[in-house]
Amino acid sequence: MVSVITLLITAYLSFNYGEQILRERANDLLIGESTARGNTIRLLFESQIDQNQILANESMIKILVNELNQTPENEFDKVRESKLGEFLTQIQAFQTRIGFSMGFEDVKIIGANGKVFFSLSKLTDNNFLHDPLFQKGLKKSTIDFEPTNTGKKMIIVSPIFVPDSKKDDEPIGVIISRMRTESLDSILVDRSGLGETGEVYIVSDGFLMLSESRFIDSVIFKQKVDTIPVQKCFREGKEFVGFYPDYRKIPIYGSSYCANDLGFVLLAEIEEAETIQPILVLQNRIFQTGLIITAVMTIIAFILSKSMSRPLIKLKNAANQVASGDFHIRTNITTRDEIGELSYAFDSMTEKLQRSLIEIKEKEDVIKQQEDILLQFSDHSEKYCVCMVDIMNSTKITAKLSESETSEFYNIFLNSIAGIVRNFGGIVIKNIGDALLFYFPVMSSEEESVLKKCLDCCLTLGESHDDIAKKLESQKLPVFDYRISSTYGMVRIAKTSTSSINDIFGNTVNRCAKINRIAPANRLIIDEEFYDSTKIFDDYIFKKIDSDVTAPEAGYSGYLVSRKNILDNIKN
Template sequence: MKNLSLSQKALLAVFIILLPITLTFVYGYRKNKEQLKGAVLKEMTVIAEAYEGQVLQHLDVVKRRVAGLANDKSIKALAREAVAGKKGSRGRLASYFISENAEYGIGITTISLISPVGRVLASTDPTRVGQDHSLDESFLMGSVNTSIAEEKNYGSNIPEIAVSAPVLDEASGGLLGVITAYIPFSDLDRLLSGESNMELGALSWSRGRHETMEVYLVNGNRVMLTDSIFIKDAAMRQKVDTEPVGKCLEGGIEVAGFYKDYRGIEVAGASMCFPALGWTLLVETDESEVVRPAYEMLKSAVIGAGMAGILIIALYLLIIRKMVKRVGILARAAGEIASGNYDVALPVKSRDEIGELNISFNRMASDIRDRNAEILMEKDRARMYLDLAGVSIVAIGLDKKVKLINRRGCELLGLGAEDIVGMDWFESFIPENIRKEMLGRFARCMNGEVSVDYYENDIVTAGGGLRTVSWHSTLLRDPSGAVIGSLCSGEDITEKRRAEEALRISEKKYRTILEESRDVIFVATPDLRLMDLNPVAEEVFGYRLSELIGKRLDGFFIEEPDRERFKGELREKGEAKFEARVRRKDGQEIWLSISARGVDEAGGGPVCRGIMREITAQKHLEAQLIQAQKMEAVGQLTGGIAHDFNNILTAIMSSAGLLELMLPRDSRQMNYVRQIISSSERASKLTRGLLAFSRKTLVELKPVRVNDIIRNTERLLSRLIGEDIDFKVSLSDADPVVTADVSQIEQVLMNLATNARDAMPKGGTLAIATETIRLSTEALKDQGYMRPGEYALITVSDTGTGMDRKVVERIFDPFFTTKEVGKGTGLGLSMAYGIIKQHNGYINAYSEPGVGTQFKIYLPLAGIKAAEEAEIRTESPKGGTETILLAEDDAEVRSLVKALLEEFGYTVIESVDGEDAVKKYAEIGKDVDMLVLDMIMPKMNGKEAFGEIRRLNPSVRALFLSGYSQDFISQKVILEEGLDFYVKPISASGLLKRVREVLDRK
C-alpha cells in the first residue's frame, strides 16, 4: 500500500466502496428473506390459533345446546314416555327436536334420542330410527357426560361430528337416554373458508390473505376432513401424511415451520392439535409466495448496484487523474516549507478545493514567517500570564527540583520565587505520610506511563500549615520530544473541602432522618412517576425500592376519582392534600394520607415532592367510632321502646303468674295460662334482644363451651334453613370456653343462619366452624379496633349470592337491608353486632358477589372451665306477712304487683312515684319492712327516693325494679354496689323469690 500511487489507491478505493455495497445487498436479501419467513410463520400461527378458537367455539356452542336439550324438562318427560313405549311420544319428541333446532340454527342437521341400550328412539331424520349405536363412541361417551366424537353416517357412510349428552331422570338420577346432535364436516368447511363470517356481514375472507394460503382439518386417519383449494373433492379422500400431522397425532406437538405439504410443495405452515378428537388444523402458504418480496428486492438491488458502479468509475476517469496531478504540485511545495524556505508560493488557477488549498498553503507560509517574529515576544508575555493566573503553576524537573513557579504558587507556599526555585519539591513541600505515594506518581509520569494526571494532595507551607491542592499535571518536553519534567497547575481547595465535609455531615443527618422516618417521603416527575423514596416505602407498598422507581404514584390509587382529584389539585393549586385507598403489591388495600407540592429544583426542572403516611388503623378506628355513634343513636330508640314494652310484659306475665298460682294444676284453664306465660317469655327474649342491641340489657354471663352452644342449636338451625341447604358443622377439638350469655349467642347464630338461607334461594351450603386462635399485635397492626389475645373463633359461611364491598361496609348499620320491602327490618345484624360487642368480642364480614359470605365472630377465651349444669329444683314460691311500700309510676304494673304480693300474704302500701313514696314512708315508716321501687319514675327516681328514706331509716331494705340492666342503670343514676336489683318483665315466681331473699337476709 505504501508504494502505490494516489491514482492506484483511488482505483482501489472504488472497488473497496463497491464491495461493501454488494455485500450489503446480498446480506440484506438473506436477512429480509429470513425475516419474511419468520413473520409469515408468526402470521400462520396467529391465524391457526384464531381458526382453532373458532372451531372450538362453534363446537362448544353445539355442546352447550345439546347439554341444554338434555336438561330440558319437556324432553326428559317425553324421553321417559318414549323409553316406556308410550304411543305418540316418539313423534312428539322428534317434532320438539325440529322446533328447537330451527330456533337456534347453529349447524345441527339431525338430533336423535338414543335409548339406554343404544337404539335410536326418535330423530329429526326418520331413517335413523331403530339404528343400533350401542358400540359407537358417541353413545358410550355421551351416556356419561357431554362429549364430541367423529362418526360415520349409517346411510351415506360419510363421516360427521356427533355431539352427545346424557338425559338423566330427575328423581332417580338414572339414564333415560342419550341425545346426539350431528353436524356435517361441510359446516366446519364453511367456517374455515370464511363463508359463515361472510353470511354474518363480515369482510371478504380473501382480503389480506396470501394467494396460496389454505386452512383445512385432518382426522386421526390422516385424511383431509375439509375441502382443498388446490385439489377438487379432497374432503374425506385426500391423504395428508405430513410432518405437522404426524407430530400432532403421535405426541400432541404443534408445529410452525417450513415443510412439504400433501402436494409435495414446500410451504410455510402452522398446526393446532385437537387431542380429544384426534384432529389437526393446518394453515399453509407456498414458500415461493412467502419469499417473493425478497426476490423482487434483490432484483432492484442488483440494478441499483450496477448503476452505482458505472457512475463511480466514470467519476474516477474524469476527476481523479486531474486532481492527483495538482496534489503532486502541492506536495512538492510542502517539502520546500519543511526545508525552511518560507518564501515559496503556489499559483491559484481555480476556486475549487485544490485552489482553496493552495490559497491556504500560501497563507500558512506567510503566517509561519510572522510567528517566528513573535516567538521572542511570546516568551516574555508567558511569564506575565503565569503571574496573572488564578492558580498555582509549578514546573518540576527530572531531578525533582522546582524549575519555575508563578506568583500565586509563592503566595500559597509563603516563600519568594528565588527561594523556592532549586528546592526539592517532595522533600520540602510534601507531607511525609504521603511522600512515597507522590514520588511513585511522579516516577510513572516521567516514565511516560501517564501523560496527563489529575489528583489532590496536601502540601506543607513555610509556616508549617497544611493546604489541600487539586493538581492538573502534564509532561514538559524539549524540542526533540524528550521528557524533561512536569508542569503542574494547582487550585487551593482547602476551604472548599471543609465546606464539602460540612455539607456531607449535613446530608448524612438529613439522610438519616429520611431513612428513619416512618412517613414515606418521595420525589416524582411532573407526570407523577416516582424518582426517589425513603426505605419505609418498601414496608408501606410491599415493593422493593428498585421496583417502585418509575411507577406512577396515582397508579396505586384504587378509586379513579382519587386519581383525577389528585392530579387536578396539583395542576390547579400546585399542591394536593387528601386521603386515598391504595393497593399494595400483595393486593392488600390500605389508606394513605398524602401531601404533595409541585416545586422547581435548582438545575433539575419541575418535580413533585410530598409525604405519605399510612392511616389504615386510624381509618378503622374512625369507622368503629361512626358505627358506635350509629349504634348509640338507634340504641337509645330501641332501648326506650324495650323499656316501655317491659312494663306491658310485666302486666301480662304477672297476671298469668297469679293465675298459674291460683288455678289447680289439673285445671282445664291451666294450659291457656301456661301458653300465655310461654308467649310472654318469648316476647321477653325479643325485648332482651333489643336491649342487647342498645347495650342496656342485663347479660347473664357465665363460662360456657362454644361447641355446646353450636350442638344445642344445630337441630333448630337445620330446621330453620330448610332441606335444600346443606348444613355442615365442624367443631374444634380444643373445645374453647368463653364467658357468654348462651341465649344471646344462640340469637346471633339464628340471625346469621336466617340471612344465609335468604341469600341461597336455590340451595347451597351453610357451614359453621369453631377454633381457638391467637391474635398477635403484628397480625392486628392494620386492625386498630381489635385487641391481641386468645379468642374462640366462630365462622359462619354460606355459598349464597354474596355482597359487594360497599354493601359490606354498611352491613352492620341499623335499618340497613338489601332485602325487599317487608322482608327485612335492617336490625338483625345490628343486634348481632351489639350482642357481640357486649361480650367484648368482634364480628367481621367478608363477601364477594357470586361467591358467598363469611362472618367471623371473635369471643375472648374465659381462661376457666365451663360451669357444669346444676340440677334445677322447682320450688313453690313463698309468701309472708310483712308490710311492703311499693313505688311504681305505671298504674297497671303497680296494680298487678300489689295483687301478686297481697295474694301471698304481704301488706302492700302503694305510691305513684318516688316523691309519693318518701311522703308515705315518713307517715307510716315504722310499719314498713321493705321497699319495692321502680328505678325510672317522674319527679323523683327510685334511687333518689331510697336516699331520702334511708335518712329516716338507714337499715331499711329495698328492691329496685327496671327494664334496663343493672350496669346501664348504674351508669345513668350511679346505683351503689350491694343494692338488690330485679330486671323486668316480672314473673310471679321470680319476684316472690327475690322479695323473700331480701326479707330473709340478716
C-alpha cells in the first residue's frame, strides 16, 4: 500500500511538474518571440527614421529649402522648377551612399508654408499646410503607415532646420518619405516555432491591425484589435503576458511588446487549445502509466516478496528521470515476469521518444539551412543589351589619393555615369571594382528603339568625359579616361533576396567584359551580334577592330561606334 501511494504521489507530482514545464516553455517561447521581433522592428523603425533625418540634414537640401521659403510668390514656380534637378541630384546621391535597400518609393520636400518644393511622384495637391503628416513633421521625426491596394506603405516624416540651427529654432520644412515594407513583413510572417495556430502581428495606436493575419484575409487597416495587451500598451504603457480573447474572440495565450513611443504594439499569440493540448496528452499518459503500474504493483505485492522492490524502485526512478526530460535512461530489467515486460515497454517508449526528438532536431536544422539560401537562379533567358564602363589605370591613379579623396573620386564617376544611364532608361546592376555594369532589356516589338537608345546612352557617356573632368578638377582630383563596351544577346537571370534588381550572367556578360579591355579611351566598342542588329542604322558609323581579343579564332569580333553627324562636322 505504501508503494502504491508513493507511486500515485510520484505520478501526480510528475504531472504537475510536467504541466509547469510546458506552461513555462509556452510562456518563454512567446515572450522570446515578442521581445526579439519587437526589438528588431524597433531597430528597423529607428534606423529608417535616422536615415530619413540624415537626408533632412543634408546641407544642400537645407540651403535649397531656405532659398525657396524666401522666394516671392510671383517668382516661386519658376525658381522651384529650376531647383528640381538639384533636389533630385541630392536624393540620388543619398540613395547611392546608403544603398537602395532602404526601399524609397517617394520623397516629398515641403516648405514651412506647406508648399511642395520637390516630389518623386505625381502631385494631386501642392499645398500640405493642413496635412496631418506635415504637422507632425514640424514637431519631430515620426513614423506612420498608410493603406494601399496591396497592403500598406511606411511613411517617415522628419523636420528640416536651417544650417547651424539652435535647439529651439523652428523648422523650415519637412521631408515625407514613403517606403516599401518588405523588411517589416519578413519579420512578422515567419511563423516557425509557433505551432499550428501561432501568429505575430502589430497593431497601431489607432487599434487597427498593420500586418497580415494568419486566419483572415485583407485585414490591414480594416481589422480593429481592442484586446487587453493593446489597451495596456496605449493606455498604461505596459506589456502583458497571459490568456485573453484575441481579435477573433478566440481564447489565446499571448505576449506583447509595447512600443507606444513609436505608435505600435507587437503581439505574439498561440491559441489556448494548442498550449493546453500537450498538458492533456501528458496527463493521459501519466494517468494510464500510473494505472498500469499501480495494478501491477498491487498484484505483485501479494505474490512476490521484498526482492521485487529493487526493480520497482529502479523503474520508478527511471520514470522520474523521463518526466524530468532525460530520455537517455534505460531500466535494462531482464526478469521474465510482468515487471520485466513493463521495463521493456518503458525502455521502448523512451527510445522512440529519443528518436523522435532527434528527427525533429534534424528537420529543424534542414529548415534553418534552407532559410540561409539567398540566391535563386531562374530557368529562362532573356535578350539584353549589356553595357560596362571601366576606368583606365584606376589603380595607379588612386594609389596617390587619400581615403577621402578616393571616395570622392569614385563618387563623382559612379554618380555621373549612373545618372546618364537612368536618363536613357537603363538599369544599373552593380559596381565591379572600378567598373559599372548596366543593361537595357529588349522586347522583340521594341528591339530597334531599345538598341538605338543603348547606343545613344553609351555614346553620350563617352561625350560626357569633359563634363566629368570638370567636376574632378573642381575637387582638385586627377582626370582619368574610361572605356565603354556593349554586347547584345541572351543572358540568364539571378534573383537575390537582398536586392529588388535582378543580377545577370552568361556569355553575353562575359563578352562585354572581354572586349572592354580593347576599347580606346572614352570610346564605345560593340560585339558582332550587336553590330549585326544595328549596322542598318544610318545615324552611326561602325569600324571593325583587329586584336588578339577580337580575333575570329578567339570567337569575338569588335566594332568601334561613332555618330555620323559628328564625323560629318569634323570633315566639314
